[in-house]
Amino acid sequence: MIFEQKEITLKNGKTAIFKTPDVEDAPKMLDYIKTACGETHFLLRYPEEWDSVTVEQEEKWVESSRNAPNNLTISCYIDGKVVGNCALTFLSGLKMSHRATVAIAIIREYWGLGIGSAMFREMIAAAQEHGTEILELEYIEGNDRARALYERFGFRVVGERPNAFKLKDGTLLKEFFMQKQMK
Numbered sequence: 145m146i147f148e149q150k151e152i153t154l155k156n157g158k159t160a161i162f163k164t165p166d167v168e169d170a171p172k173m174l175d176y177i178k179t180a181c182g183e184t185h186f187l188l189r190y191p192e193e194w195d196s197v198t199v200e201q202e203e204k205w206v207e208s209s210r211n212a213p214n215n216l217t218i219s220c221y222i223d224g225k226v227v228g229n230c231a232l233t234f235l236s237g238l239k240m241s242h243r244a245t246v247a248i249a250i251i252r253e254y255w256g257l258g259i260g261s262a263m264f265r266e267m268i269a270a271a272q273e274h275g276t277e278i279l280e281l282e283y284i285e286g287n288d289r290a291r292a293l294y295e296r297f298g299f300r301v302v303g304e305r306p307n308a309f310k311l312k313d314g315t316l317l318k319e320f321f322m323q324k325q326m327k
């Protein structure tokens with residue numbers, strides 16, 4: 145799916161562009177995700193786990209997400225750089241198509257400017273338009289900033305998975321599941 149390009153004004157007065165990444169933005173997407181993964185242990189991978197992903201593979205991923213009928217990817221561009229990304233994925237099948245999942249990550253330098261909130265407004269609007277009944281996400285224990293954002297948009301914790309993440313130093317962290325009832 146393609147998100148129609150939109151300009152948003154950030155809390156610092158700067159302008160950001162929200163759009164689905166273009167295939168030629170694949171190198172920028174790789175730079176962004178490696179940076180984001182190096183700044184927090186709350187994301188799925190360590191940055192070096194992206195080293196084996198080539199630009200060609202990333203281009204294929206961008207192309208497939210643009211064409212996927214069940215996925216809406218929105219990236220945030222500031223001064224031509226990708227500084228954040230979010231994805232809304234609609235589940236399929238008769239038993240699960242009432243649900244959709246969301247995921248988000250923004251580069252630290254751009255936290256607190258309202259990008260996360262603006263992305264959630266867009267994903268919730270798209271889910272509403274699609275007829276989604278339940279929006280879901282996961283976050284890792286200690287990610288209070290993310291949890292606060294999710295609660296502000298009506299998500300509530302519905303479950304947890306102990307020992308979901310094992311960090312390099314051996315620390316084990318819980319994963320929390322949240323849902324937002326859309327109707």
Ligand SMILES: CC(C)(COP(=O)(O)OP(=O)(O)OC[C@H]1O[C@@H](n2cnc3c(N)ncnc32)[C@H](O)[C@@H]1OP(=O)(O)O)[C@@H](O)C(=O)NCCC(=O)NCCS
Nearest residue numbers: 186248249250255256257258259260261283288289290292
């Ligand atoms: C979580 C994340 C998406 C938030 O994005 P953001 O652009 O900083 O969010 P916003 O600026 O829209 O809003 C952040 C809000 O949280 C508040 N906040 C910040 N730290 C907080 C904390 N520790 N506890 C409670 N609220 C907090 C801010 O004051 C702000 O609220 P306000 O809009 O009322 O002022 C971003 O920090 C991020 O990408 N983190 C790293 C990756 C990650 O953890 N992704 C989620 C994985 S589940």
